Amino acid sequence: MDVIRPVTITADKLVSSNVPEDDHPQWVSATVYAKGGRCIRDHRIWQSAQDSNAGHDPTAPGSESWWSEVGATNRFAMFDARVGTQTRAQNEIRCTLRPGRINTLALLNVSAASVEVIMRSGSEIVYQRTASMVDCEGGTSWYDYFYEPIRERQDVVFDDLPVMGSATLDVVISRPGGDVACGLLSAGLSAPLGRVLREAKISITDYSKVSDDGFGGLRLTRGEWAKRAEVRMIIPSREVDRIQTLVAELRATPVVWVGAKNLYQSLVIYGKYDDFAIDIAYKTISYCTLTIRGLI
Template sequence: MDFNIISPLLITEAHLTASNILEDEYPDWDAATTFAAGDLVLSTVTHRVYESMQDSNLDNDPTVDDGTWWLDLRATNRWSAFDNRRTNPARRADAITYSIVPTMDCDAISLWGLNAGEVRIAVWDGATKIYDETFVMVDRGNVVSSYTWFWGGVVYARHKVLNGFPGYIGHRIDITISAPGGMAEVGNIILGRNYLLGTVMDGVEVQHVSHSRKEYDQYGDEMLVPRGSTRKITIPLRVPTIQGPRVMTVISEVDGLVVSFYGSPTGGLYGVEGLGFVDDHTQPLDAAGDSVFTLVLKTLK
């Protein structure tokens, strides 16, 4: 199984040309309005939601505030799909649409934290549609017995990875996330350039990291405080030694960036897929031919 990483295009207003999600879930901040503690506003400049920390909050711009008057809560609903988190999903009844015009060649896309029956990706070169594919999000991996086949219910996949489509500079990429009759959601979208790093070897470690806490009440009884979890993934990769500099260059380029990584774009992703960052990379070289590199990645909530 090959291992891939997607180097992201950082989405800005110049890239996001259209969406059916409006930035109107809260009023836009107005310098002439006095806000009370707890009032919520948004800024269409920063695409963030802010909470007033005090009463009599007048003419204090939340986009430059130091936390005295405003608390920066999260991205707006329209921009939640690009805030490098899965726990603050973009949400809209029935369907979500985004149109993105990349400023670099993008041959891969990944969508995380999905609530959808179908995902459709279409690519336009001017007025000509050059790519159009719809993916049904039913997850058949949950069928593990005759009982689950007949009575297990329908389970939908929470992520989708696609590579090899023609997302060249100037093309328009239309993304449609459909949940007819329900609430469509997407936690994060990574659009960028796909890099094949190497072949996954035996001995992959997938570690569950719980961020929940155990506290005690006044009587000494335990109380569990759920705070979600992440994963730490340690992957040995076989790479031709001559390609060592290429792999190290790719890792250096994505250092400090939120990336998508996965083992297989179709079928099961074997638990080594995720939205996260490179934590460590050890690259011993074997002059005989192939080298085994160890890559450590951590996922984001």
């Protein structure tokens, strides 16, 4: 299992994007906003909480009585540290980043035909790879092949990028003639934890609502869902202190956990760990257990 220590993609790290930031007008101090009126400030969408709202900067301290934060703009939704909010476009999402020193790029909650990543040092291409999002492992029979709908992978991880501090990264998420979306782009330096054993358990947390209508029937409201995993790893005993320190540094921090490279998408999880323990079993080999709660 690896964990990606993420770089925050701020406006200065996003060199360019083909997704327009025109969800609403930019905030203007002289504009008088009515209650419910919306604007953009610092790549976030804000909604006026009062009538006659003028001169109140949504990002300033004490502005809570005047503004409520709605969320990231469409352009920045894929960088807002949430999987459930997606950047959406037609045909393709194309962006150029200057993230600094990274070796891994993860894209989660993706709806696309392919994802291409190109890393450049100056004008020289030092890395280029295209990943198909078609799930080739979904069928188990000829019936599935001919009659079941084609499934797409929602998550993809590029874990072999060269570490270059000043390189630029082009990311192209495409579906010619269709809609594309990306929930989270996480770039950073990955750190190894251990080898996941076969006793790993995967599940989901379902946020759907169930209510009784009072007449013996149930009203079901479909909600979001998040991954959850309980893994047991084997680790070299000499790595115990490093892993404990690393996991301690990630407490209360949502990150991408990659449980089995290119094997189970279910073990690619954006979330935080709930439980962590190391069993120092032998002189050379120890065991680590980790419970990860996926976030939306």
